[in-house]
Amino acid sequence: MAVPTASPLFLREAEIRRGVELLYFGYSHLTRSIDDNLAAQGLGRAHHRALYFVARQPGISVGELIALLAITKQSLGRVLTDLAERGLMETRPGQEDRRQRLLRLTEAGAALEAELFEALRDKLAAAYSSAGQGAVGGFWAVLEGLIPEAERQRVSALGK
Amino acid sequence: MAVPTASPLFLREAEIRRGVELLYFGYSHLTRSIDDNLAAQGLGRAHHRALYFVARQPGISVGELIALLAITKQSLGRVLTDLAERGLMETRPGQEDRRQRLLRLTEAGAALEAELFEALRDKLAAAYSSAGQGAVGGFWAVLEGLIPEAERQRVSALGK
């Protein structure tokens, strides 16, 4: 009866709440850590997400980026326009399908992305390090479990 | 020289990017999983955060909640007003300091929070389960490392 693992739904409430909270605060602090730098460039988080994923996958099409970020054409269009006007991003027509606009960062864009990434890296590296090597795999595994199958492939493909 | 762990900053870029991406997508999917339910009540994510933390710590003061959420009095005030008008939350003056308005959920509020929590629990329990028991500790440990010392205490205190 009183076997600890016998009533997972009930007993795990504390573990679940802990996970929800740590995920919320961890995510918040990581993202906030670059807000000042972004604001100094006149950019917001939405700009950073575009910058980040284009850095990660140069030549990505607008449609693919929309699917990845799960936002609308309109929302993404705004930030892409801003980034292009600031000389941080540029587009080239696709070779196979010339309707596509393949996105890539300019040198300035890549430099900014690298600078922002540094802050993320420092924070996350410190967290990896304080948690210990073994923890990182668990961290990844749980987060992967939160991502629906279909999307998980898209995400893994980023590390292509 | 060529010891694998000898150049952490350089070698870990891939691991860091993986962490950034999984954290982003994992957090996104978890939060999106309750958006429909919230929207059906005419509420947004900001309302849920207030609901969640008041459920977690009944009798929390407005000031403490502001500190926890790291938003302004104005922003929080809007959602608290909405929640009170909908009969989901109520306030009582503090006994020791009668300037304080201590927050708690009404029965209806608690019921709604429980319903929303169920969805979070299902998603996160599935992730815990697919990742394996051992992974959960690593998941927590890395996230804790992302939270600044001062705040970490506030967060741990939630499980009081």
Added chain:
DNA sequence: GCAGTTGGGACAGCCATGTTGACCTGTTTT
């Protein structure tokens, strides 16, 4: 080769949620 679909851009307007600054009311502290 023409029709329909698709990739992308752009306009207009709405909503949620964050921000600041100023000011008011009570209550507590000194």
Added chain:
DNA sequence: AAAACAGGTCAACATGGCTGTCCCAACTGC
């Protein structure tokens, strides 16, 4: 009694989501 504090409120603004509509150019299939 004065100052500090908890909280509420008003006004105004920014960001970044959303919808709907319309357009163009390029690709695809009959």
